[in-house]
Amino acid sequence: MMRQPQQKALASMRRTFHLAHYRQPSAGSRPLLARRRFHLTAPTYLPRKRSFFTSNVFLQQNGTEPSVATPGVGRTPDFSADNGRAKTDKTSSSSATSYQPTSQPAATLRRKPPLKNSLRRVAVVAQKGVPSKTAATAAADVAVDAADGSATISAVCVADSFDMDAVVDALLVHGFLLDPDDSGFEVHEVVHARGANNGDIFVFPSGTVVTWSLPPDVVTALATRHLLPAAEDPHLDRKEVEDLEYVVDATRESSTMTGDVVVLGTKAEADDGDRLNTTLAKIAFSSGLARSTKLAVLESSLNSYFESTRQIPGLLSRGSRFTLSRRFILQKTGELLNLRAQLNHYNELTDSLPDIFWDSKSELRLETYYDRVGKALDVGVRIKTLNEKMNYAQEVVNVLRETSSEKHSTRLEWIIIVLIAVEVFFELRRVYMEKHDRDSDDAAKST
Template sequence: MRPSLQNVVASTFRGLHTVAPLSRPQRCFHQPIFASIPRKRSFFTSHRLLASSTKDGVSTTSEDDTTNSSETQQQSPTPASKRKPVRASAAKTLRLGLTTKPPQRTTTPRKDTTDSEMDYRRTITSICVAQSFDMEAVQDILRFHAFELDPDGTEFDPTGVVHARGINNGDIFVFPSGTVVAWSVPTDALMTLATKQLIRAAQLPHLNRLEMEELEFIPDESRDTSYMKGEVVVLGTRAQELENHRLDTTLAKIAFSSGLARSPKLAVLENQAIDYFQNSKNSLDFIEGGLEHKLKRSAVLKMTGQLLSLRSQLNHYSDITDQLPDMFWDSESNLENYYNQISTILDIRQRIGILNKKIDYGFENVSVLREMVSEKYGHRLEWIIIFLITIEVLFELRRVYRESISEASSE
């Protein structure tokens, strides 16, 4: 017999009374109503603009606040990100003296470039890796690596400059002063070429003292001539675009590159002078303290040789001090103008004059140390002579004493 609905419901209620009561749930903390309300702009602030209250979604600032805010906006300068910082040149650093190392110079990123490709295509990079290059070996290395030599027929003497083209259609100029200048060539590719390939043709390389200089250039299709606009080279490419004739453009690049190549070469010599003065500082500190300086003659000779080598590299073994390279004498007059423009921007003449004065100062210090060392050795020789004379006098007294004793005994 099936149980009725009433019996089922009654048995269910009886089971609920027999089941153990459930555990009481733990009480949770809830966010109060006032804490959930959004914080007003005027909450704990003394800023006049933030303290302005809002009503019905419309800002109701006072007239004074509006006036002050407008004045603040007028007086506030333009954002720094929209301004291109000025690139620090090597000459500006050298004007402070050769007692501190100049900071690493790199160009600031251009705001009109969106990727690295556009960056290097508007960059002139110059790097000095050695004291000099064997230009015949340079040509052999570039030919071996499938570079096209003198592609535009400039017919310059290869002992003065070697022009090659091959990396992304960029131009590479190698100078006998141990410097390589590249136009529109990636920096890593130029470093690989200069430090791994061309280094085999280098004489007295200095890979631990590399110096690099970078400038920006802008092609101008509406001009035949080029010029310097600040520290930016404006390259006239009208003949190249209209007649597909790159000779004039290449000649301008060679003139600018020849002037730019002097800057990293000069920076290497500047750093050598800085290192020399830092190393000789200890000797001068001994003299300043009135202490006897324990300097050997070989050390003074080494310091003299460093200064002589520095001066010879600056004034004799390179074309840094030349007013105009020999290869430009028979060329157009514009090349001399380009060379002088970039040399003026980089303050080449002023830096050469300052470095020569610093070398003169170094020679004065060396001459003082040389005199001190010579005086020290002279004093030593004097004491040796005095000691020998004393011994001779003692032997003579001994002889006279023996003679007197012998005469007394014979009598």
């Protein structure tokens, strides 16, 4: 028989076990027995491993390079029911890791970057190709451009034309050095000035100012304030600004364009200190950019013209009557003729080579630089498109003129009809009066 102290101790142990395993659950919690795990699987509220549903070695690597023979892959871990941890064999303990539940939610897990040998990356590289070092170097050179405009070519068109003698006087008053490299161009062709910060300024008779390596605020102040007294028919409300990036290559003898970036070859300047070739190249590129900016002004003016007449085709298509004065029609006809003349006659926009390059004695092919700027900015296509738009506008104007002529002819016809009716009335009145007089005379004779 068991002694009484031993029985009391055994009863106390049983009561402690009963309270520990069968106590009532608190609010919001589950009983301890209900939280016991009877399956050798991870809890459902924990995130699944990337390799849970697959045996693909590329999906099992979790962002690391796969090995040819990974020890422990495919082994079944041995789970013990007492602590629920995965244990591997002693031979694979150095390679196979045990599953450690994490408290981090699945939503916060970040996707790992694709592998270097992934099929998606191979397909993307095969489609796009490997970028060349030359293009990357050019992009890096262009990225050097800062907000101060140190590597920017800016063109501003503020007037229909410039009085070049007044331009020379304005630049001299503000202390600019004119024609510092003896380029040999006439004043009515182009005016070259250079400031204290070695920024170049080129003023063209077409009303355009082109600057190299000048801040944007200085360019705006120069074109809209300092040179404004020399402008003829200024249009500050329709001014156009265009920019190009340029890089300096001291290893090139000639200049070129890569895309829309001007590559300025300054080998002669770096070796001999002669800046003439560099200045001539700048003048050629500047002339091409000034041509594009002047064309942009005409494009803007034509868009404004279309905006003022956009309702006319709709009215004509509906057969509605519109009351447009003859003065309005003549005004629109004159505006269109002026735009067409500025595009094709008064400016050198349609010329393949400006007159300033015909007498140039430079060994450089300046017309090549001029043409490359035009091709980069699609000047030829834009001129063709602008002429086609003007042809359409001319058709609208012709319809308006025909309608106005018809209305004028109809008005004249009605005037003639009214005059004939008045004449007939007076003739009938005369006949009636004569007949009345004869009847009166006959009545007097009879009495």
